[in-house]
Amino acid sequence: MAKYLLLKHYRGAPAAVNDVPMDRWTPEEISAHVKYMNDFAVRLEGTGEFVDSKALAPEGMFVRYDGEGRPPVTDGPFAETKDLIAGWMVIDVDSYERAVELAGELSAAPGAGGKPIHEWLEVRPFLAAPPTISDCPHR
Amino acid sequence: MNEVLLRSLTPSVLGILVRRGADFAAAEDAVQDALVQAVRVWPADPPRDPKGWLVTVAWNRFLDATRAEAARRRREDLVEDQPAPGPAPAVDDTLQLYFLCAHPSLTPSSAVALTLRAVGGLTTRQIAQAYLVPEATMAQRVSRAKRTVSGVRFDQPGDVATVLRVLYLVFNEGYSGDVDLAAEAIRLTRQLAAAIDHPEVAGLLALMLLHHARRATRTAPDGSLVPLAEQDRGRWDTESIAEGVEILQAALARDRLGEFQAQAAIAALHADAPTAEETDWVQIVEWYDELALLTDSPVVRLNRAVAVGEADGPRAGLAALAALDDSLPRHAAVAAYLHERDGDLATAARLYAEAARKAPNLAERDHLTRQAARLNARRGR
Numbered sequence: 001m002a003k004y005l006l007l008k009h010y011r012g013a014p015a016a017v018n019d020v021p022m023d024r025w026t027p028e029e030i031s032a033h034v035k036y037m038n039d040f041a042v043r044l045e046g047t048g049e050f051v052d053s054k055a056l057a058p059e060g061m062f063v064r065y066d067g068e069g070r071p072p073v074t075d076g077p078f079a080e081t082k083d084l085i086a087g088w089m090v091i092d093v094d095s096y097e098r099a100v101e102l103a104g105e106l107s108a109a110p111g112a113g114g115k116p117i118h119e120w121l122e123v124r125p126f127l128a129a130p131p132t133i134s135d136c137p138h139r
Numbered sequence: 140m141n142e143v144l145l146r147s148l149t150p151s152v153l154g155i156l157v158r159r160g161a162d163f164a165a166a167e168d169a170v171q172d173a174l175v176q177a178v179r180v181w182p183a184d185p186p187r188d189p190k191g192w193l194v195t196v197a198w199n200r201f202l203d204a205t206r207a208e209a210a211r212r213r214r215e216d217l218v219e220d221q222p223a224p225g226p227a228p229a230v231d232d233t234l235q236l237y238f239l240c241a242h243p244s245l246t247p248s249s250a251v252a253l254t255l256r257a258v259g260g261l262t263t264r265q266i267a268q269a270y271l272v273p274e275a276t277m278a279q280r281v282s283r284a285k286r287t288v289s290g291v292r293f294d295q296p297g298d299v300a301t302v303l304r305v306l307y308l309v310f311n312e313g314y315s316g317d318v319d320l321a322a323e324a325i326r327l328t329r330q331l332a333a334a335i336d337h338p339e340v341a342g343l344l345a346l347m348l349l350h351h352a353r354r355a356t357r358t359a360p361d362g363s364l365v366p367l368a369e370q371d372r373g374r375w376d377t378e379s380i381a382e383g384v385e386i387l388q389a390a391l392a393r394d395r396l397g398e399f400q401a402q403a404a405i406a407a408l409h410a411d412a413p414t415a416e417e418t419d420w421v422q423i424v425e426w427y428d429e430l431a432l433l434t435d436s437p438v439v440r441l442n443r444a445v446a447v448g449e450a451d452g453p454r455a456g457l458a459a460l461a462a463l464d465d466s467l468p469r470h471a472a473v474a475a476y477l478h479e480r481d482g483d484l485a486t487a488a489r490l491y492a493e494a495a496r497k498a499p500n501l502a503e504r505d506h507l508t509r510q511a512a513r514l515n516a517r518r519g520r
Contacts, residue, residue: 001247001248001251001270001308001312003271044276045273045275045276045279046279046283047279047280047283048248048249048252048272048276048277048279048280048281048283049276049280050272050273050275050276051271051272051273051276052273092248092270092271092272092276093248094246094247094248125499127498127499127500127501127504128499128500128501129312129313129500129501129502130313130364130500130502130503131311131312131313131500132310132311132312132313132321132350132351132354133307133310133311133346133350133402
């Protein structure tokens with residue numbers, strides 16, 4: 001029982017095998033892709049492993065504190081940002097192996113030509129709450 | 140109305156329905172409905188016989204649900220054959236329910252969810268909140284678990300060890316949601332101990348009580364971790380400790396040592412020490428040796444290295460650590476601690492920082508980062 005974030009990148013991940021931009025797909029291929037993603041989430045809810053799934057707009061900006069009584073400073077969007085998150089899915093699974101297995105399935109979503117995209121997904125474990133019985137004896 | 144008292148009736152009520160011929164999954168839904176109704180009705184109109192009330196309401200729910208499924212004639216026939224609800228039979232199936240809900244065909248998370256619902260009487264929403272997943276996801280987890288065990292015969296003998304692993308998982312999940320899972324695990328283990336006489340059940344109950352006794356002192360008000368040596372021992376729950384020690388001693392006297400009894404013995408030695416300095420580390424090392432024989436877990440050997448460091452000095456601890464794979468979780472944290480005790484602050488600071496990067500939870504990461512920062516500040520970098 002551990003939560004993992006499956007991160008999908010617009011940019012920043014290694015190139016997918018079937019690396020054709022979505023706007024070069026046929027409308028049917030786009031529909032098939034969207035359906036695959038939705039079905040995947042529904043299936044994970046059915047297995048009791050789904051937590052959350054969200055997509056992000058590609059354009060954002062950077063914001064920072066600029067001192068007492070001053071409005072925050074904004075900057076961007078930066079077209080050249082190397083790493084760009086497209087969206088995520090959060091899963092709650094029994095093992096790391098299961099998280100990898102599910103990420104592999106999600107990466108098989110169909111793209112151009114109806115073939116799997118083989119896109120690289122980033123798998124990141126959540127930092128959980130500390131256990132009641134610590135493995136660390138000096139706690 | 141006492142909700143915990145109400146929920147404690149869950150397994151025996153469910154057992155009665157199943158014994159009357161209801162299938163487990165449908166009976167479990169019916170009992171949940173009855174519990175929800177009890178919460179609504181009892182405050183204004185408390186029943187004289189709470190268990191009898193629950194059995195009657197749950198049984199009627201079960202009949203309604205079964206009759207509603209007109210297509211399921213076979214089950215309908217079964218229902219017609221049943222005797223009218225009478226006084227609750229003397230047989231208690233609580234133990235059978237523990238076995239069923241921890242059946243080896245279930246994944247750990249399914250077994251946990253099913254145990255909390257069918258034995259613990261928690262609602263799906265409460266379990267979902269405790270595990271920070273959507274209610275729909277938890278509902279599916281529970282119903283899949285029920286399907287998985289649907290073919291398991293209710294009167295089959297089960298394995299206590301699998302039940303204990305499930306209860307240990309519940310206890311260890313801690314206090315994340317609005318349900319106190321540690322307290323719930325203690326309640327369920329206590330109930331199990333009443334249903335079966337087994338030294339390891341007693342060992343786990345003792346272990347939980349001894350750890351629970353320190354709960355209030357394990358974190359500072361800001362949520363940061365307080366190491367064992369720095370905890371305010373005056374605030375430890377002495378009643379819990381006394382109960383844990385008593386249960387443990389009775390279990391150990393039976394001379395059937397197991398993993399949980401050995402872990403509880405270590406916890407008892409910590410609980411027993413009036414100050415951190417007075418901890419009997421020599422005995423703790425001996426218990427880790429016993430534990431290593433029982434489990435052969437690398438985590439145990441790692442913890443043993445810490446105890447050796449306290450009993451025989453940090454050099455001896457580092458020597459014990461040298462025999463272990465440094466990719467083990469928390470290896471760097473243990474090494475950092477022993478190097479600090481040995482006076483090598485530079486190495487300790489570096490290892491604390493490394494341990495922080497590998498920490499599996501936020502509180503531990505912050506704690507280890509603070510240790511690294513403390514040493515770096517002292518070294519005047």
